[in-house]
Amino acid sequence: MTTKAVQAYLQEHHDRFLAELTDWLKIPSVSTSAEYAGEMRRAAAWVQEKFESIGFPVVEIMPTAGHPLVYAEWTAHPGQPTLLIYGHYDVQPAEPLEAWLSPPFDPAIRDGNIYARGSVDDKGQVMLVLAALEAWSRAGCGMPINVKVILEGEEETGGESIAAWVRSGTDRLRADAVLICDTHMIGEKQPSLITGLRGILYTEITAYGAARDLHSGSYGGVAPNPIHALCLLISRLKGEDGVIRIPELAAELRPAPADEKEFWNSDPLKLEEALCREMGVETLVGEDKYPPLERIGARPTLEVHGIRGGFTDPGIKTVIPAEATAKVSLRLPAGLKPEEVFTWLEKAVRHCSPAGHRIEVTRLNGGEGLVVSPENPFIRAAAEAIETTYGEKPVFMREGGSIPVAALFDQVLQVPVILMGFGLPDDGPHGPNEKLSLAQFKKGMATVADFLGRLRQ
Numbered sequence: 001m002t003t004k005a006v007q008a009y010l011q012e013h014h015d016r017f018l019a020e021l022t023d024w025l026k027i028p029s030v031s032t033s034a035e036y037a038g039e040m041r042r043a044a045a046w047v048q049e050k051f052e053s054i055g056f057p058v059v060e061i062m063p064t065a066g067h068p069l070v071y072a073e074w075t076a077h078p079g080q081p082t083l084l085i086y087g088h089y090d091v092q093p094a095e096p097l098e099a100w101l102s103p104p105f106d107p108a109i110r111d112g113n114i115y116a117r118g119s120v121d122d123k124g125q126v127m128l129v130l131a132a133l134e135a136w137s138r139a140g141c142g143m144p145i146n147v148k149v150i151l152e153g154e155e156e157t158g159g160e161s162i163a164a165w166v167r168s169g170t171d172r173l174r175a176d177a178v179l180i181c182d183t184h185m186i187g188e189k190q191p192s193l194i195t196g197l198r199g200i201l202y203t204e205i206t207a208y209g210a211a212r213d214l215h216s217g218s219y220g221g222v223a224p225n226p227i228h229a230l231c232l233l234i235s236r237l238k239g240e241d242g243v244i245r246i247p248e249l250a251a252e253l254r255p256a257p258a259d260e261k262e263f264w265n266s267d268p269l270k271l272e273e274a275l276c277r278e279m280g281v282e283t284l285v286g287e288d289k290y291p292p293l294e295r296i297g298a299r300p301t302l303e304v305h306g307i308r309g310g311f312t313d314p315g316i317k318t319v320i321p322a323e324a325t326a327k328v329s330l331r332l333p334a335g336l337k338p339e340e341v342f343t344w345l346e347k348a349v350r351h352c353s354p355a356g357h358r359i360e361v362t363r364l365n366g367g368e369g370l371v372v373s374p375e376n377p378f379i380r381a382a383a384e385a386i387e388t389t390y391g392e393k394p395v396f397m398r399e400g401g402s403i404p405v406a407a408l409f410d411q412v413l414q415v416p417v418i419l420m421g422f423g424l425p426d427d428g429p430h431g432p433n434e435k436l437s438l439a440q441f442k443k444g445m446a447t448v449a450d451f452l453g454r455l456r457q
């Protein structure tokens with residue numbers, strides 16, 4: 001029943017855990033396109049079987065309006081705390097395929113990393129939790145505490161189905177803390193625990209001009225051009241200074257707490273340099289009166305993900321397109337409601353739209369951000385577990401990414417949300433050649449196993 005036996009089990013079975021992860025990564029569970037619906041079901045069934053083999057007495061696939069949720073429960077210990085563990089089995093699209101050194105759904109091991117779509121985000125991190133749970137089940141003679149696990153298949157597309165499940169007020173949610181392994185650390189030698197995530201509002205903006213595509217010679221100079229209109233609109237919404245010009249949004253932004261501000265200003269992690277190196281750029285852009293950590297963790301941003309329209313094939317075609325669409329998202333500091341920000345954005349778009357075009361804004365999805373206090377026994381246990389594995393205390397800091405359901409857990413359950421991720425800054429989630437460091441995979445399972453043991457009373 002000792003943590004030692006559990007840790008020995010993890011070491012002994014490490015290669016099998018890696019082989020199992022490899023199997024799971026081969027299933028292209030891309031949630032955003034309907035053509036992968038069958039693969040989504042396969043990926044859910046794969047993890048259902050894994051829960052059963054670990055020995056979870058309750059394992060269920062719950063159908064939803066979108067992709068299924070997978071739920072597993074092992075709650076045999078009255079008096080012990082209950083931990084709800086969340087993760088996601090869906091992945092982002094792998095395109096552009098030609099940018100991958102090895103195929104995204106055929107995992108390859110190179111220089112101490114496993115490369116595949118979903119390796120760090122989030123199958124690899126779910127797998128290291130499953131390994132820790134299996135180790136407690138087998139070598140620790142059962143779970144040390146009560147455990148509930150919920151895995152969703154729509155995180156990368158906004159998490160609508162899990163949000164409905166959480167809002168349904170299900171008993172299954174009841175827990176004393178939530179654990180999420182879906183973020184990253186500053187570095188292999190400098191672990192971190194995450195105290196905040198930004199929210200997101202994802203939209204599509206379409207501009208319409210003439211009734212049909214036009215010859216740019218015959219009409220150029222008098223015709224509306226929807227692509228140009230989008231460029232003007234976007235640059236009016238966020239200028240070169242990185243400032244977003246949505247008045248209601250600006251009015252809602254609150255200054256950050258003084259201690260965090262001090263931490264960001266002192267840039268103890270030398271983040272500016274590290275970020276330039278990671279991105280392969282010479283200088284950062286954006287709101288330069290805020291330090292980089294604040295810009296990423298606590299300031300809003302507006303980004304264009306792509307513009308579709310007109311002629312982009314090789315060669316020449318002189319056309320003025322009749323319409324064009326931009327995918328635009330905003331990251332939102334905790335406290336802002338995406339639905340409300342959407343109404344402000346619509347208003348700003350109306351105000352900034354160039355004359356002669358009709359412009360439509362559609363909300364695709366959204367989720368709120370959250371901040372978590374580092375002052376509670378669960379986070380302290382997480383910090384101790386990290387220190388035990390890494391020999392270094394974790395730094396507490398915010399991240400800029402979003403996990404739409406995380407804020408809902410916080411609001412509905414009102415218990416600590418522990419964001420303990422094992423990614424590294426150069427893992428490249430969402431991009432080509434996404435990877436997970438094998439050392440982090442190993443340390444991650446050791447840390448989670450240690451953490452579970454610490455929660456036992």
Ligand code: BES
Nearest residue numbers: 121156157158182183184200399401402
């Ligand atoms: N694991 C990420 C969230 C994340 C990213 C946390 C970077 C910390 C740092 C998650 O899978 C993710 O990518 N979320 C999306 C949500 C969106 C598509 C609604 C995101 O942040 O873009």
Ligand code: MN
Nearest residue numbers: 088121122182
């Ligand atoms: Mn993720």
Ligand code: MN
Nearest residue numbers: 121156429430
């Ligand atoms: Mn992701």
